Amino acid sequence: MKNFVGVALTLACGFAIAGGSGPTVSSTQAVTFQAGDGLTVYANYIPASPGAPVILLFHQADNNKSEYADITPQFRRLGFATLAVDARSGHATHAGDNRNLTAEAYEKKTGNTAGYDQALPDLEAALAWAKRADQQRKVFVVGSSYSANLVLFLGAQHPQDVQGILSFSPQANEATLKVASTVKIPVFITSSDSTEEIEAVKAIYSVLKSANKVQYVPTSGSHGALALSSVFNPAGNAGYWKALGIFLNGLK
Template structure:
């Protein structure tokens, strides 16, 4: 398949900056998703009235919560994407938002490492497909969840239409397999980005991908995970431009 390295230009940005009017959500709605071991997954649902694009699932990084996407989710809404941000059981707090799933898992004496969060991601995908009735999804991951989404894409190949992976790496193995092994089986287009110095952590994963792929690296140091999109962080404009260019195909 075709490999594309993002080359941002003023023309590209202009083409992506359309003035189309879309339905806006009334802020977000809190939802609760039944998870493994009777853990209830807390989520923030940013749903538009009219949905004609794949539904975006937003997974946070280590020690964080669904609060990682309080700024990013409305921005995705502006582009016409409904989305859902959840608390995974591996995480804690960010932007003043406590990770409720983590608190439940700890109270029950359950594992809260990176791989332990996979059932939370599966439950979220099933919820969006079965309860919300969505037929196509895009998975967005940050740090450790940026690696987990490659596993999930192989489990839902007909539903996952795109992956956006912010700072993935070989942080763990799953079923004794590296993330690159799962990446080799991904069918959908992928987008990878990170801080500049982190490329070495995901090069093997990216190289293994056989489907259409794009990546963006900043000229400066950059940022780890999806917080690269936050308005307070230097260089966020170019991260957003690159991500937006990837999303334009949907």
């Protein structure tokens, strides 16, 4: 991760369940869990049917869990529970005016803002939470922009616990290319419609060791996971969902 710090900064743009375990109602639940360094991480959990796979949703830079506000309903329709996480690197911008509680907690504790790579413990904590809640269910991870790089690190380090990686607009820096060459679990990787982003994703895709990997190349698309949003990408989100749905249905 050391090399990732410097290169990632060039990006243009980020165990308590209320009501007990195993919920079956589709209602948002505020959850918290501890990162390895003791920081409290805040997230929103929307359960699905018992045993349903869960998707962990990580936002892009200067953002928060509300990035996925109009995206999670479609994952629910596909049969997934969702956990949208506030990572310590991020705040509220175009995702809305919602607060990033994890970033606020980190800044209060340290007096500093967190860099992109410093958010990895929050991703690891979310994965640990998901496995602790249900050891048997499948877990998928979604990364957006800077976190699209981090989910590749997460999947490489925890191949037994992550069943699939969904990476939206990662940067093809040296550290990411190196770790991508060790990833053997299924990967769906994509970008905006810009030539630069498509080529960056192509470079990462080419070194992935996974036997099940898909690069979706959009004709109309937005940066990061907001490409899935009917609000931020009304002209192109359907194409992403079609490709993603096929990928996920093969893994559920």
